[in-house]
Amino acid sequence: MREDFLHYLWKYKKFAFAKAKTTTNIAITITSLGEHNHLAGPDFFNSRLRIGEQEWAGNVEIHIKSSDWYAHGHETDPAYDNVILHVVWEHDVDIFRSDNSALPTLQLKEYVDKEALESYTTLFENQSKKWINCEVKLPDVPDHIWNHWQERLYFERLERKTETIREIVRQSKNDWEATLFVMLMRAFGTSVNGDSFQSLAAHLDFSVIRKCAQEPFRLEALLLGAGGLLPDDSVDSYALQLQGEYEFVQHKFQVDTQGVLPIQFFKLRPDNFPTIRLSQVAMLYHTIPGLFQKLMEVTHLDEFYDLLQVQASTYWDTHYSFATSQKKRVKKMSKAFVDLLLINTIIPIKFAYSQYIGKDQTATILDFITAIQAEQNSIIKKYNTLRPKAENALQSQALIQLKKEYCNVHKCLQCSVGNWLIGK
Structure with missing residues (x-):
């Protein structure tokens, strides 16, 4: 189990959230999941929940096990004083805030669909033997999802290059x-x-x-x-x-x-x-x-x-x-x-x-890049064996971005392909 999978489950409500209860059997109503925080601090900011009859506004922290709260030293970190719910895969110990109040905990494994869990497990198993995690299932991804994701990947790569250019302009x-x-x-x-x-x-x-x-x-x-x-x-x-x-x-x-x-x-x-x-x-x-x-x-x-x-x-x-x-x-x-x-x-x-x-000039950029032939390198050639051939430079640039920034580092849960394969 990976923590980013739990982030995915929470962020996209990929669990039976309407039935969710704390480990002490108190009903949880989710008004707002909060803003996903990719920096230091709690995992989701500004969440809004009702636990029992009490309305709460604050942050949500996510761990594999409840005991990770103490393993990471959150009990002494003021940044975690405003956590209103601890979301874990496995509840193995009760958690208390710095003021000794009990922290409500949601054990996710009780509410996750078995098919989604099996899809997730299949995606990440035998990683050392696969070029990319989804290589067997990649051909199953619908064209509209694949094509839209490639365009997003291209502009993501283009924006990264733009950051480099801005720095040289500044210098x-x-x-x-x-x-x-x-x-x-x-x-x-x-x-x-x-x-x-x-x-x-x-x-x-x-x-x-x-x-x-x-x-x-x-x-x-x-x-x-x-x-x-x-x-x-x-x-x-x-x-x-x-x-x-x-x-x-x-x-x-x-x-x-x-x-x-x-x-x-x-x-x-x-x-x-x-x-x-x-x-x-x-x-x-x-x-x-x-x-x-x-x-x-x-x-x-x-x-x-x-x-x-x-x-x-x-x-x-x-x-x-x-x-x-x-x-x-x-x-x-x-x-x-x-x-x-x-x-x-x-x-x-x-x-x-x-x-x-x-x-x-987004439209002009798209006209230019889609009119240029796709690059030829080992990454493009391998993807071409898994899905229909990349025909233009937008697609080849997107595939390079996909391999280097997602596939190589197993960011399947931040990838539209991985999201579809798990959530279909």
């Missing part, structure tokens, strides 16, 4: 262009170098980026040099030119890169090599002055793809690194990579900025 003193640069750098670093690229962006004053962006070679030298990617002993002429330019820029703008996280090539596909991605960033900021404003003005998805037609500088047509040359191939940002930029950076910033200026 940049409300410079949204600088915020976009930091977020784009993280995205260009992908999962391997995301932290390192963001660290690099945080060490570069965006005013310097604006100035250097007028000359793409200079901006490329700044990014590669500050990222520690220019070799000291190279005989490659382009590398030597970049090194010389970087030394000039570093001195001119007093660039301090102490503390920038190391950038790595290990386990990366060549198209994601940091040399290629940083050159693409340089060309992006050179070819699109006022990038932030242009992105915020986009109203149709195709405009993003037209705007982000960017490729690395010509040197990289025949290189992935400074060490060796390769067969010529233009290093253009692929549609799949642009989709990742849209999903993880541009759409979240557009959403955050719309909130900042007080403009509701």
